[in-house]
Amino acid sequence: MATTNQSSAQQNKPTESGYAPVNGIEMYYEIYGEGMPIVLLHGAYYTIEMNWSSLIAELSKTRKVIALEMQGHGHTPYSDRQLTRATLARDVESLMDYLKIDSADVVGYSFGGSVAYQFAIQSPKRLRKLVIISAVHKSSSWLPEVNEAFKGMKPEFFDNSPLHTAYDAVAPDKTKWTKFLEQMIASAITPYDLGDANIAKISAPVLMIAGDNDGIDKVELVKTYQLLKGNKTVDLGAIPESQLAIIPGQGHVSLMMQTQTLFGFINGFLQ
Numbered sequence: 001m002a003t004t005n006q007s008s009a010q011q012n013k014p015t016e017s018g019y020a021p022v023n024g025i026e027m028y029y030e031i032y033g034e035g036m037p038i039v040l041l042h043g044a045y046y047t048i049e050m051n052w053s054s055l056i057a058e059l060s061k062t063r064k065v066i067a068l069e070m071q072g073h074g075h076t077p078y079s080d081r082q083l084t085r086a087t088l089a090r091d092v093e094s095l096m097d098y099l100k101i102d103s104a105d106v107v108g109y110s111f112g113g114s115v116a117y118q119f120a121i122q123s124p125k126r127l128r129k130l131v132i133i134s135a136v137h138k139s140s141s142w143l144p145e146v147n148e149a150f151k152g153m154k155p156e157f158f159d160n161s162p163l164h165t166a167y168d169a170v171a172p173d174k175t176k177w178t179k180f181l182e183q184m185i186a187s188a189i190t191p192y193d194l195g196d197a198n199i200a201k202i203s204a205p206v207l208m209i210a211g212d213n214d215g216i217d218k219v220e221l222v223k224t225y226q227l228l229k230g231n232k233t234v235d236l237g238a239i240p241e242s243q244l245a246i247i248p249g250q251g252h253v254s255l256m257m258q259t260q261t262l263f264g265f266i267n268g269f270l271q
Helices: 002-011 048-059 085-098 111-122 144-151 162-170 174-188 196-200 218-227 259-270
Strands: 016-022 025-032 037-041 064-069 104-109 127-133 206-211 243-247
Touching: 016 085, 025 048, 025 085, 037 048, 037 085, 037 111, 048 064, 048 162, 048 259, 064 085, 085 111, 104 111, 111 127, 111 196, 127 259, 162 174, 196 218, 206 218, 206 259, 218 243, 243 259
Parallel strands: 037 064, 037 104, 104 127, 127 206, 206 243
Antiparallel strands: 016 025, 025 064
């Protein structure tokens, strides 16, 4: 995946990049293209390039794409600040303030998807449409084996991994790698629940995309879709504003490699 995305990144250069002071940290961001703004929230341990560069190449043809790196990720320095989804969602809103963006579509993958859900809950007026890729709003919606795997994670598991290589390529202080991992692993093993009632109150249209074998309990996924007023018989009533797409033959990581499939669903939904 990294190789494919890196080749795309070489063809794609941001029109603007820099650091925004948000809530006590300096958050790195990149902007591509012109048009209606769309904000991309990456998965855990990822950089912009590793997670998004192939999709940025497509989205930036017609949209202003704002890609950021959350606390401790990529170019954004490590911080001892408490790592919560509410804090990270506030960071997104503060970045939008810094860039003078009133509202935007938001796309979040995995960990970034849970942050995107939180953003929708606490900053509804800043959100136009929401795209959630392989993410859940409560930890119990992962299959039990996923949560068990989280509990067994250790920093040394990431040694010499593509994630480690990507971090070393851009991190302002490579010595923070282990502390960053410890912070993220602690977050991964801490149960969370953003609240069914809060999800049900999201007024923006939501597109949920999942791989059929990406680790999400599909019964729970459909329950979330129902909270978003989906799962209707459209022949007997209005078409729901929210949508659900399950991509066959895909896991959690491989799903993000399906650039054209993802772009087709996202672009159609946002149009």
